[in-house]
Amino acid sequence: xxxxxxxxxxxxxxxxxxxxxxxxxxxxxxxxxxxxxxxxxxxxxxxxxxxxxxxxxxxxxxxxxxxxxxxxxxxxxxxxxxxxxxxxxxxxxxxxxxxxxxxxxxxxxxxxxxxxxxxxxxxxxxxxxxxxxxxxxxxxxxxxxxxxxxxxxxxxxxxxxxxxxxxxxxxxxxxxxxxxxxxxxxxxxxxxxxxxxxxxxxxxxxxxxxxxxxxxxxxxxxxxxxxxxxxxxxxx
Amino acid sequence: xxxxxxxxxxxxxxxxxxxxxxxxxxxxxxxxxxxxxxxxxxxxxxxxxxxxxxxxxxxxxxxxxxxxxxxxxxxxxxxxxxxxxxxxxxxxxxxxxxxxxxx
Numbered sequence: 549x550x551x552x553x554x555x556x557x558x559x560x561x562x563x564x565x566x567x568x569x570x571x572x573x574x575x576x577x578x579x580x581x582x583x584x585x586x587x588x589x590x591x592x593x594x595x596x597x598x599x600x601x602x603x604x605x606x607x608x609x610x611x612x613x614x615x616x617x618x619x620x621x622x623x624x625x626x627x628x629x630x631x632x633x634x635x636x637x638x639x640x641x642x643x644x645x646x647x648x649x650x651x652x653x654x655x656x657x658x659x660x661x662x663x664x665x666x667x668x669x670x671x672x673x674x675x676x677x678x679x680x681x682x683x684x685x686x687x688x689x690x691x692x693x694x695x696x697x698x699x700x701x702x703x704x705x706x707x708x709x710x711x712x713x714x715x716x717x718x719x720x721x722x723x724x725x726x727x728x729x730x731x732x733x734x735x736x737x738x739x740x741x742x743x744x745x746x747x748x749x750x751x752x753x754x755x756x757x758x759x760x761x762x763x764x765x766x767x768x769x770x771x772x773x774x775x776x777x778x779x780x781x782x783x784x
Numbered sequence: 785x786x787x788x789x790x791x792x793x794x795x796x797x798x799x800x801x802x803x804x805x806x807x808x809x810x811x812x813x814x815x816x817x818x819x820x821x822x823x824x825x826x827x828x829x830x831x832x833x834x835x836x837x838x839x840x841x842x843x844x845x846x847x848x849x850x851x852x853x854x855x856x857x858x859x860x861x862x863x864x865x866x867x868x869x870x871x872x873x874x875x876x877x878x879x880x881x882x883x884x885x886x887x
Contacts, residue, residue, distance in 0.1 A: 582873065606788045644802055647802050647803045648802050655811045677827070723881050727854075762845075762847065781818060
C-alpha cells in the first residue's frame with residue numbers, strides 16, 4: 549500500500565489526530581541512556597552463560613541480530629539443556645511474540661513507506677515501547693527509534709565483555725539492578741493510566757500475566773495479557 | 785550448521801517478521817475508531833504484565849517473591865511523592881540491594 553505517500557514538509561498543517569512533537573535523535577538517546585547500565589550487566593550475564601554453550605562468536609552475533617534479552621536467555625537455556633534448535637527457537641519466539649501486539653500499537657504512529665515503517669518497528673524493545681508511549685494511544689517515533697540505540701550498544705558490548713570472561717563484574721542482583729525495569733515500567737504505567745479503561749486494562753493485563761505465570765511457558769503470560777486491551781471494544 | 789547457529793538464524797528472521805507485522809498492517813492510515821479503542825489499551829495492559837513478569841519471574845518461571853518487591857514498593861512510594869523518574873528507578877535499585885545485603 550503506497551497510496552498516500554505524503555512528503556513531510558513540516559510546514560503542512562497536520563490533522564488533529566496527529567501529534568506534533570516527535571523527539572529528535574539527541575533526546576531519544578538521552579532518554580534511553582539511564583537504562584543502559586542495567587542492560588549492560590544483563591548483557592554480561594548473557595555472555596558469561598552463553599560462552600560455554602555456544603562458543604565465543606555465536607553469542608555476540610546473536611546479541612546483534614536477535615537483540616532481545618529475554619528471548620536470548622530462553623533460547624540459551626533450551627540449548628544448554630541439550631533440547632536442540634527447534635525447542636530453542638520456539639522458546640525464543642514465544643518471548644519475542646509480545647512485539648506483535650506492541651507492533652500493532654505503534655503501527656499508526658509510524659510514517660513513511662511500508663519498508664521504512666517495518667524498519668522503524670525493529671527498534672521495538674520493552675523499554676523503547678514504554679518510553680515512546682504518550683499515554684493516549686499514540687507513540688513518539690523519535691523516542692521509539694533512538695532510545696533503543698544506547699540499549700543496543702549496551703547489550704552487545706555487555707555480551708562481548710561477558711564472553712571474554714567478565715563474570716566478576718556481572719552481578720546485576722547484588723546492586724538491585726534487576727529491580728530497575730519493573731520500577732521503570734511502573735512509573736510509565738502511572739502516566740498511562742489516565743482513563744478508567746486504561747486502569748481496567750492494566751489491572752486485567754497484570755492479573756492475566758500473574759495467573760498464567762505458574763502454568764504457561766515463559767513469554768506466554770505477557771502476550772496473553774494483551775488480550776486485556778479488547779475491553780476497549782466495550783462501549784461506555 | 786550447529787544447533788546454536790540454526791537457532792540464531794531462525795530467531796533473527798522470526799523476530800524481524802514479528803516486529804514488522806503491526807507497522808506494515810496499521811501504518812500510514814489512521815485506524816478505525818474501534819481499532820484505536822483497542823490499541824490504545826495495549827500499552828497499559830502490556831506494561832502491567834511486564835511489571836509482573838520483571839518483578840516476579842526467575843528465568844521465566846515464577847512467581848517468586850523476593851527483594852525486587854521491596855524495590856517496586858519503594859518506586860511506588862516515589863511515584864506518590866512525585867519524584868523524578870530517574871530518582872524513582874535509583875530508589876528501587878537501592879532498596880532492593882539493601883534488602884539483599886541485610887537479608
